[in-house]
Amino acid sequence: MSLNPNETKPSELRRDFLTALCVGVGGLTALIVAVPVVGFLLGPLLRDTGRKWRAVGPLDKFKTGDTVEVKFEDASPLPWAGVTAETGAWLRRNSQTELIAFSVNCSHLGCPVRWEPAAKLFMCPCHGGVYYSDGSVAGGPPPRGLTQYPVRVRDGNVEILTSPIPIT
Amino acid sequence: MWFLKLIWKILSIPWKIWEWFDDRSEISKTLGPLLRHPIPPGTGWKYVFGSATLIAFLIQVATGIALATVYVSSAGGAYKSLEFISHQATWGWWVRGMHYFGASAMVLLVGLHMGRVFLTGSYKFPRELNWLTGVILLFLTLAMGFTGQLLRWDQTGVWSTTIAAEQAGRVPVIGHWIARLIFGGNTVGGATLSRFFAVHVFWIPAAIFAVVGFHLYLVIRNGISEPPKPGHAINPKTYRAWYKGLLERSGRPFFPDAAWRDVIFGLLVVVCIVVLAGIVHAPELAGPPNPALIQTEPRPDWYLLWYYALLALTPHYMESYLMILVPLVIAVLLLFFPLIFNRGERSVSRRPWSAAIAIFVVLVVATLWYQGKTAHWSPAFDAPPLAIQTIGFASGPIYQGAQLFHERGCEDCHAIGGQGGHRGPDLSTVADRLTEEQMTVRILNGGNNMPAFGSILTPQDLTLLLDFLDSRTAYKNTSFRRTGGQH
Structure with a gap:
């Protein structure tokens, strides 16, 4: 060529x-x-996973004045999610009828807060955030109180509405 | 004799194969000049950190591929597969350890390489792009380290993901979107790990390969910087011609004249990684990645501890700004300063500010690292009750007050006799500096990051606590000043 x-x-x-x-x-x-x-x-930005009410136990299980951790499943877990499909919340029974559910995520940077029953405080292990039993800030870096999840009693069972991890 | 000839012929087979391969591909004609590219005289051991970083990266590639043959990149299976790698797979613990220490070596070596380039002014004309690509490689290395920590997919991995999303959430306007992209949804779940896996094993390594390739091209294109001499200033108008003359006068081929140091140091790095992996081992996995298991204290790996400390020590009112601005400012400074300061003296003896900046950065990072390591701001949840010897009494109100000090969480934040948390002041001798009235006000009302215990403690609790705290004095004869240990 x-x-x-x-x-x-x-x-x-x-x-x-x-x-x-x-x-x-x-x-x-x-x-x-x-x-x-x-x-x-x-x-993930386009997909709406929705929110669902999840039962966390019969009302009688929760004593007035106690704060306990409850576990429930996310709104729409993927089949391969395994244990990551679970999430937790702190449930406090204030009276016969009043229940409050707090996110386990510190409002500072999302670390898992612990309830210290004797001290009656939520404490964060990461940067030392502290909250009172009503979720308000008691000390440390959190900019606001613990996020509350909607909670209701249906047919004698306590139910929590699944929610996104609160981003401050 | 014929036997030796036979052995010689057999041994020469690989060489003949190579000759045939090289004849057809002419690869030595193509790559040979690159390997033997001239370098200026005087380069020594301080020039080996760049190649050592590359060797550490190649170890990561080799061990990463090996781990990927067993690792299950699903949120439900990753933890179990890592448990298998760590405890059952043949030499799995060793390869995982090499991957861990390889990452540490890469971070350390990229830092040393960067320090050498900065202190010798090697980023100046015409090597500004060498520096810029190096800075990108530094960021990619740190991103590899962080995503690698998440891929352990234990409790620390899960909660580190949450912390990363929370930090990203502070970015104005688009923060919440970034956070959702990190999670792969609204929460940590099935989509989270797969995304990080793709980023860790495909996206970032591909970017590193591309940028390393360009970085090496620039090293050969612009030449290795000559050791700086005081009084010899860089002038962009004349430097290239001067450098060319230097290489023509006294240049030496990189291979083997300088490469032997890279090879020896590379071997040292490999041996250190392999031995550390075999003796020290990679960190043990924390608990399973269940977001409902909250008894955990997530900490970043050592190379990000300084940033963890920075977030803890920053005043709260400026935290959001610092969280976004500090990485941004660091990135902008690193990327733009060689464009501004690209001429003049290279010798550090003529650049005292550069030396001061380098020392300052090292001191700041080291101090923050130490703070992050000790994490004195974290409550000491696991502090045991104070010992009888520390309390001084085995019964009575002081003893009971000491028990309350532990039970009510005071000890989580305050140390006494070297035991307890360090978030609040040490109370070993609190009675010497505060009156009982001052202590009462502080306990009931809180302040300075201390919660108010007014609605938490009963009057009797308060009395017992004050009894105990009032006995915390350096003067033995005045211990328990009010009642002598009895009400």
């Missing part, structure tokens, strides 16, 4: 056009691939 000497050289204009064509078509090709990939990666 040899070059045809009679063949005219492509003009600069044609070269510019071909350059722009290569860049444009290349970019378009990448875009065609990128749209579904990026959409898939951003899926």
Whole structure:
């Protein structure tokens, strides 16, 4: 195969056009691939997992004045989630009818707060956040009190509404 | 004799295969000049940290691929697979240890390499891009370390994910979206680990390979910086011609004249990683990754302890700003300063400010690291009750007050006799500096990060606590000043 000497050289204009064509078509090709990939990666922002009421035990199980940890399943756990499908909350029974559910996440940076029953305080192991029994800030870096989850009693069972991890 | 010839012929087979391969591919003609690219005289052992970082990265690649043959990248199976790797798989504990210490070595070596480049002014013209790509590699290395810690997918991994999402949530406007992307949803769950796995084993390593390739291209293209000499200032107009003349006058081939040091130091790094992995082992896994199990104290690995401490020690009113601004400012400073200070003296003896900055950064990071290691702001949940010897009484109100001091959580934050938390002041001799009235006010009303115990303690509790605290004095003869230990 040899070059045809009679063949005219492509003009600069044609070269510019071909350059722009290569860049444009290349970019378009990448875009065609990128749209579904990026959409898939951003899926968590587009997917609504909803919220569900989860039973955490019969009302009689919770004594007035006590704060106990309860465990329940997320709103829509993925089949392979295993134990990560579980979440926890602190449930406090203030009276015969009043129940409060607190997030276990410290409002500072989300670490798991512990209820110290003798001290009647929630304490965070990470940066030393402290909360009173009503969830209000008692000391340390938390900018606000513990987040409360909706809680209700249905057919003698205490139910908590699943909620996103509170982001401060 | 024929036997020796036969052995020689057999031994020469690989060489002949190589000759054939090289003849057809001409690879030595292509890569040989790169390996033998001229370097200036005077480079010594302080120039080996870059190649050692690359060797540590390659160890991570090798051990990471090995671990990935067993590791299950699902939220439900990762922990069990890591337990298997750590306790049952053949040499699994060793390979996991190498991966852990390889990561530590990479962070340490990239820091040393960066320090050498900074102190010798090697980031100056024409090597600004070398520095910029190096800074990107530093960030990618730290990102690898952090995502790797999460992939342990034990309690620490799960809660570290939550902490990362909370920090991301402080970013204005888009913070909540970033947090949801980190979780892969609204909570830690099935989608969380898979995302971090993809980031740790595909995205970041691919980026590291690409940036390392460009970094090495720049090293060869711009040449290895010559050891700085006081009085020899960089002038962008003349430097390239001067450097070319230097290499022509007294340049030496990188391979083998300088490469032997890289090889020896690389071997030392590998031996250290392998031996540490075999003797010290990787950290034991914490409990299973159940977000409902909250008896845990998540801590980052050592290379991020300084940042953990920074968040704990920052005044609360400026925390959100610092959380976003500190990484941002550090990134901007690192990325832009070689563009601004790209000429002039390279010798550190003529750049006292640079030396001061380097010392300051090392001291700050080391101090914060120590603070993060001791984490004195964390309550001492596991502090045992005070010993009888410390209390001084085995019964009576002082003894009962000491029991309350433990039970009511006072000891979580206050130490006495070297036992207890350090979030609040040490109370070993509190009676020498506070009156009973002052102690009462402080206990009931709180203040300075201390909760108010007014609604928590009964009057009798308060009396017993004061009895105990009033006995905490350095003067033995005045111990228990009010009642002598009895009401």
